Amino acid sequence: MDQVHKKQLEINAAKVRLGIIEGVYGAKCGHPGGSLSICDTLTYLYFNRMNIDPENPSMPDRDRLVLSKGHTAPALYSVLANRGFFPVEDLKTLRHIDSYLQGHPVLGKIPGVDMSTGSLGQGISAACGMALSGKLDNDIYRVYAVLGDGELEEGLVWEAAMLAAHYQLDNLVAVVDNNGLQIDGKISEVMSPYPIDEKFKAFGWHVIVIDGHDFDAIEKAFNEAETVANQPTAIILKTTKGKGVSYMENQVGWHGKAPNEEEYNTAIAELKAKLDELTK
């Protein structure tokens, strides 16, 4: 990736992070930690990879993304808003009683959302259905399913993983946000899904493990996934929960709570400083 594109991605990711904080602060609840850890990959996919059109969010041959870890909707909404699907200003209405921005993604109500999710494990299953259908239509689109690492504890994920390999869904990429934390603590202590790479390999997937905050590595991984034939690809992102907001990083407590006013101001100041540094 050249430096110009990389810098633009970093700028976009910083804007998306600002939108995440605005959304969660506006809602006075929600899930900032996992939104910030998946932010870079979602930014890359929507700005640099996917065949999508904000003016025509349901075009039939668009690439699809299913946010299987649906609680990180603040990240998806912020990416979609910053990509032009709906006004960035609306992010502040997240979870409000009169807002279309529901606590978890809803198909049909929010432009750019490809599947209703929120109940963990179900998104990848639906993504398999989309990919299977795409195979019957001569592969006119690709499908991305974004999962949490704690989500891998759901048995349904592995039913879907088995089906994806069985039907050789090489138009499907599962992205695992391996930030290592879930609500009750470290995933290794609550219910370890490790080794994640070996599990997907055993299920017949092509597996790539990368630093989920390195855009060069992210691009390389998605390039590689497109070259893989006859098997689905799992990209395991080694990430930092809360990435980009100093006091949230690697803190399990920031899985599902909103910052207070002081914390909000700190987060915004940090993210704006980062954005200023990138744009000066």
Add this chain to the structure above:
Amino acid sequence: MGKDRYYRIMDKKATRDSYGEALVMLAEKRPDLIVLDADLAAATKTGIYKKAYPDRFFDCGIAEADMMGVAAGIATTGKLVFASSFAMFAAGRAFEIVRNSICYPHLNVKIGATHAGISVGEDGASHQCNEDIALMRVLPGMTVINPADDVETKAAVLAMADYVGPTYMRFGRLAIPTFNDPKTYKFELGKGIELRSGNDIAIIATGLMVNEAIEAGKILAEQGINARVINIHTIKPIDRDIIIRAAKETGKIITVEEHSVIGGLGSAVSEVVTETVSVPVIKIGVQDKFGHSGPAVPLLKEFGLCADNIVKVTKEALGK
């Protein structure tokens, strides 16, 4: 005297067989049809379709929850998809996926659930689903269909293929008589059918119990009781008009279903009646208990799901 408005042919057929045959009929006019099963194609009879259209059939393995998610994903791409398993697993095991991935986004997934009720027989209580109507009926936007014979099943499957929205269709394992005339039968979503006129009492039945209700109507007529017999093939949205009319004109209702008396047809009818013309609703069904192994017909008799018991309950209700 009551008058019969039904047709009788000698052949018996299980509605699961009719379902499999209907899928083949449907495939001829819907090239976008995809059928999913969870390792039960031979039993649900989607195998009939699988044989005819192997490229448009996908086995999801013994993973009903995943099958429902896959069906939802296919539906988002605009294709017509049917997903089949036994009622126990389609409505029971996969319930939450049906709720969140199919009904919440109101996706056009048709669930074909076979082996409903205790007429599953020898497999016993683990496989006898008497709760599926209740589970599916409570889901916002879900349509629930429970056809009564071969003719009605085929017509319902073809009609529901043209309807856009989540649909649960309930089929049986046991071969039952065909009473609808294939030349004149027309399936109308949400419309009950009066099979016998009469104003002494109304017997409202669904699925496999409709034929038993017809038989009961005949026996009662011989004893001077004119029972109105109504077939409710669409449990949701339920035909309020035909129920209200029956309540007003007969003053007493008996419901008959191969399902728990909690949450099924009897509950749906009661909900209408208590809001409008309040008359007694006596529910014949499985009385809040599990079934057990045995041949289907004796089991149905044991649980009171037969014409003789309908006659008995009707006469008691009328004080005769």
